[in-house]
Amino acid sequence: MLFKGLSALALAAVVNAATNVCSEAERTATTDADLANLSGCTTLSGNLILAETLTSATLTGIEQITGNLICSNNSQITSISAPSLNSIGGTFTLNQLTVLATLSFPVLTSVGAINWITLPGVDSLDFNTGVNKCDSVYISDTSLNSLDGINLTTITTLELNNNLNLDDVEMGVTSVSNMLDISFNGNTAVSFPSLQWANNLTFQDVSSISTPSLNTVNSTYQLINNTFTSLQAPNLTSVGGISVESNNKLTNISFPKLKTVGSAGLEIANNTKLTDLSGFPILSSISGALILDGDFVNASFPELTLVRGAVTIESEDDFDCSEFNDMNSSGSIRGNDYKCEAASTTSTSALTSATGSASSSGSVAATTTTAASTSSSATSTSAASANVVSTSGFAFSAVIAALFFGIF
Ligand SMILES: *[C@@H]1O[C@H](CO)[C@@H](O)[C@H](O)[C@H]1NC(C)=O
Ligand SMILES: *[C@@H]1O[C@H](CO)[C@@H](O)[C@H](O)[C@H]1NC(C)=O
Ligand SMILES: *[C@@H]1O[C@H](CO)[C@@H](O)[C@H](O)[C@H]1NC(C)=O
Ligand SMILES: *[C@@H]1O[C@H](CO)[C@@H](O)[C@H](O)[C@H]1NC(C)=O
Ligand SMILES: *[C@@H]1O[C@H](CO)[C@@H](O)[C@H](O)[C@H]1NC(C)=O
Ligand SMILES: *[C@@H]1O[C@H](CO)[C@@H](O)[C@H](O)[C@H]1NC(C)=O
Ligand SMILES: *[C@@H]1O[C@H](CO)[C@@H](O)[C@H](O)[C@H]1NC(C)=O
Numbered sequence: 001m002l003f004k005g006l007s008a009l010a011l012a013a014v015v016n017a018a019t020n021v022c023s024e025a026e027r028t029a030t031t032d033a034d035l036a037n038l039s040g041c042t043t044l045s046g047n048l049i050l051a052e053t054l055t056s057a058t059l060t061g062i063e064q065i066t067g068n069l070i071c072s073n074n075s076q077i078t079s080i081s082a083p084s085l086n087s088i089g090g091t092f093t094l095n096q097l098t099v100l101a102t103l104s105f106p107v108l109t110s111v112g113a114i115n116w117i118t119l120p121g122v123d124s125l126d127f128n129t130g131v132n133k134c135d136s137v138y139i140s141d142t143s144l145n146s147l148d149g150i151n152l153t154t155i156t157t158l159e160l161n162n163n164l165n166l167d168d169v170e171m172g173v174t175s176v177s178n179m180l181d182i183s184f185n186g187n188t189a190v191s192f193p194s195l196q197w198a199n200n201l202t203f204q205d206v207s208s209i210s211t212p213s214l215n216t217v218n219s220t221y222q223l224i225n226n227t228f229t230s231l232q233a234p235n236l237t238s239v240g241g242i243s244v245e246s247n248n249k250l251t252n253i254s255f256p257k258l259k260t261v262g263s264a265g266l267e268i269a270n271n272t273k274l275t276d277l278s279g280f281p282i283l284s285s286i287s288g289a290l291i292l293d294g295d296f297v298n299a300s301f302p303e304l305t306l307v308r309g310a311v312t313i314e315s316e317d318d319f320d321c322s323e324f325n326d327m328n329s330s331g332s333i334r335g336n337d338y339k340c341e342a343a344s345t346t347s348t349s350a351l352t353s354a355t356g357s358a359s360s361s362g363s364v365a366a367t368t369t370t371a372a373s374t375s376s377s378a379t380s381t382s383a384a385s386a387n388v389v390s391t392s393g394f395a396f397s398a399v400i401a402a403l404f405f406g407i408f
C-alpha cells in the first residue's frame, strides 16, 4: 500500500531496502554504471529503457519489471541478458538492434507482450525455463530458426513474419482469441497439436500445417501461397470463412468434419495442381459466397444444401456443372448470382452475366446457358467477376464482404 503511493510520484526514485522495490515511472540506463546501480532492485516498478549508448546490457539482480523493457535503435549492442528476471509486466520491445546476437533470459516465464522487430543477428533464444505466459507476440525480421523458449497455452495474437530462417514453429497453444498469422517467413513447418479454436488463422509460405485438434475458426481461415502438397483439417467442424489460394503444390484437401462455413464464404482458387476439390463430404451450409476457380475436374459437395451468397465456379478443365445446376434449380443457392463455367459447359444466371463472363473467361466456354434473374444488380455481378481475376489474399475479406453485402 505504502509503495503504491510512492510509485505514483512519477520520476521520484525510491529504493526500499527491506523489499528491494525500486519505483520510478520510467528509467533510462545509458551506462553500465546505471545498470549496476539497479542491481539492488529485486522489483523494478516502472519501465526500463536500455539506451542507444549501451554496447551490452546485463540486468543483475532484477527479478521483476512491472512495466516495459525497451531497447530500440541501437546499432552497437551485441548482448542483452537478465540472469534472474522472471517477469516483465508490460511489453518487451526490441527494435532495430542490428548486431544483437545474444538474448539470455534463463528464468523468464511471464511477459505482457513481445514485440521484436529487425534483429538480424538473433538466431536463437537463450531462454532456458521458457516463456509460458504472454498475451501477444509479434516477431518480425529476425534470424530465429525456431521459437524454442516461447511456448504459450492461450494467446490473443501471434504474428510471425519475415523471419527467413524460421524452420519450424511448434507450440502448445490451445486457443487464439484474436489472430494467428504466420506469413512470409522461411519455408516454416507449423505444428499446433493442442489448438482447439482460433478467431482467425492465416498461413502463407508455410511448408506444412498440423492442427489435429482444431475444431473452430470463428472468423477467417486463409491459406495462401503455401508449399505443402496436402491440407488436412481432421477435426474442423465450423469456420467463419476459408480461402485456399495459390498453393501451387497442393494436390489433396481434406475437411472431413466441416459442417458449416459462415458469412465470409468459401474460396478455393488458383491451386494449380489441385484437380479434386471433393474434400468436404459433410459440408451442409455456407452463409456467404462460394468461389471455386482452377484446374479441377471434381468438386462434389454431397451434403451442401444451402449457399446464402453468390456461387461462382470456373474450371479450366473438363468439369460437369450438373450437380451445381441442380442445387441452383432446387433453390439451394440464395445469392443473386450463379455461374458455373468449365471447358465443357457454362451456366450463368444474372442480369448482367453476359458482360461478366465475357470479361472473365469467355474463351473457355463451349456452350452457354444464360438465365435472367429478376433481382440481381450490376454491382454484385461485377464484384463476383472481379474476385475471380483478383484473388489477392489481402483483398479476400473485403471482396467476400462485398459479395456478401451484394446479396442484400
Ligand atoms: C542510483 O540510482 C538512483 C535512482 O535513480 C540515483 O538516485 C543514484 O544517484 C544512483 N547512484 C549512482 C551511483 O548512480
Ligand atoms: C528509431 O529510429 C527511427 C528512424 O530512425 C525513428 O523513426 C524511431 O522513432 C526511433 N525509435 C526510437 C524508440 O527511438
Ligand atoms: C509446450 O508446452 C506443452 C505443455 O503446455 C508441452 O506439452 C509441449 O511439449 C511443449 N512444446 C514444446 C515445443 O516445447
Ligand atoms: C480477425 O478477426 C477480427 C474480428 O473478427 C477481424 O476484425 C479481423 O479483420 C480479422 N483479421 C483477419 C486478418 O482476417
Ligand atoms: C475433436 O473435437 C472434439 C470436439 O468436437 C473433441 O472432443 C476431440 O477431442 C477433438 N479431437 C482431437 C484429436 O483433438
Ligand atoms: C470461437 O469459438 C469457440 C468454439 O465454439 C468458442 O469457445 C470461442 O469463445 C469463440 N471465440 C470467439 C472470439 O468468438
Ligand atoms: C487425401 O487425403 C485423405 C486423408 O489423408 C486420404 O484419405 C485421401 O485418400 C487423399 N486423397 C487423395 C486423392 O490423395
Ligand SMILES: *[C@@H]1O[C@H](CO)[C@@H](O)[C@H](O)[C@H]1NC(C)=O
Residues within 6 Å of the ligand: 276, 278, 297, 298, 300
Ligand atoms: C473425378 O472425376 C473423374 C472424371 O469425371 C471420375 O472418373 C472420377 O471418379 C472422379 N473422382 C472422384 C474421387 O470423384
Ligand SMILES: *[C@@H]1O[C@H](CO)[C@@H](O)[C@H](O)[C@H]1NC(C)=O
Residues within 6 Å of the ligand: 325, 328, 329, 330, 331, 338, 347, 348, 349, 369, 370, 371, 372
Ligand atoms: C438458377 O436458378 C434460377 C432460379 O431457379 C433459374 O432462374 C436459373 O435459370 C438457374 N440458372 C442456371 C444457370 O441454371
Ligand SMILES: *[C@@H]1O[C@H](CO)[C@@H](O)[C@H](O)[C@H]1NC(C)=O
Residues within 6 Å of the ligand: 246, 248, 270, 388, 389, 390, 391, 392
Ligand atoms: C496464381 O498463381 C500464379 C503462380 O504462383 C501467380 O503468378 C498468379 O499471380 C496467381 N494468380 C492469382 C489470381 O492469385
Ligand SMILES: *[C@@H]1O[C@H](CO)[C@@H](O)[C@H](O)[C@H]1NC(C)=O
Residues within 6 Å of the ligand: 224, 225, 245, 246, 391, 392, 393
Ligand atoms: C505468392 O507468391 C508470389 C511469389 O512470391 C507473389 O508474387 C504473389 O503475390 C503471392 N501471392 C499472394 C496471393 O500473396
